Amino acid sequence: MIQRIQTVYLFIAVVAMGATYFFPLASVYGNADSLVLYTYKIESLVPDSVIALPDYFLWPLLTLTILTIILGIVAIFLYKKRMRQLNIVRFAIIALILMIALFFFYYEKELGVAADGIVGYETGSYLPVVSFIFFILAYRGIIHDEKLIRSADRLR
Numbered sequence: 001m002i003q004r005i006q007t008v009y010l011f012i013a014v015v016a017m018g019a020t021y022f023f024p025l026a027s028v029y030g031n032a033d034s035l036v037l038y039t040y041k042i043e044s045l046v047p048d049s050v051i052a053l054p055d056y057f058l059w060p061l062l063t064l065t066i067l068t069i070i071l072g073i074v075a076i077f078l079y080k081k082r083m084r085q086l087n088i089v090r091f092a093i094i095a096l097i098l099m100i101a102l103f104f105f106y107y108e109k110e111l112g113v114a115a116d117g118i119v120g121y122e123t124g125s126y127l128p129v130v131s132f133i134f135f136i137l138a139y140r141g142i143i144h145d146e147k148l149i150r151s152a153d154r155l156r
Contacts, residue, residue, distance in 0.1 A: 006141030007076055010089070013134035014072035016127045020065055023124035026108060030117020037111055039065050039124070053110065061107065064099040068092050068131070075138070082149070086142045089135055096132045103128070 026037045034045040040062055042051055071092035078085040103125065112119045 004079065004141065004145065006138040006145070007079060009134045009138035009141060010072050010076045013092075013131040013138065014069055014076070016131040016134065017065060017069045017072065020124045020127045023127065024122040025103065025124040026111060026122055027120050028111045028117045029120070030112075032116045034117070035111060036122075037107065042111075057110070060102060061099065064095050064102070065128075068095050068099065068128075071095065072131075072135070082142055082146050086139065086146070089139045089142060093132065093135050093139065096128055096135060100128050100132065 020039050024036045024038055028035045028037075033049050033051075035051065036043045036045060037058075040058060042053060042058065044051055071088050075085050075088045075092065078088065108119050
């Protein structure tokens with residue numbers, strides 16, 4: 001059944017991850033430059049300034065975001081195969097943990113060094129955490145359904 005509660009949780013998680021494209025993740029206000037980090041680009045607030053970071057700097061962050069969105073969408077439509085859905089959600093949770101750790105431990109430090117300033121978190125940096133919570137709730141819902149089905153099979 002596609003109307004299960006974990007489907008709603010997965011949908012909310014996918015929407016939260018999709019919203020990271022529209023909201024900035026972090027902003028750095030420094031002496032030399034002011035930068036705003038999005039999932040797919042780094043934008044300078046100072047006109048005609050050159051960003052000291054390479055073009056491929058955001059590829060891991062963008063790849064993990066797209067991977068998590070795709071895994072969430074695939075998991076929504078695997079409602080008939082609960083064990084496969086459970087494995088996909090588990091893999092999406094691992095990808096989200098990796099993305100959150102990468103952002104908070106690597107990108108934050110590199111942005112602070114590049115702009116020589118203080119990093120401030122924006123709305124987009126909290127959306128992967130929200131998505132992580134909803135993936136965990138979906139995981140628990142899938143486990144609950146699997147236990148319910150197995151207990152019904154014992155009664156037959």
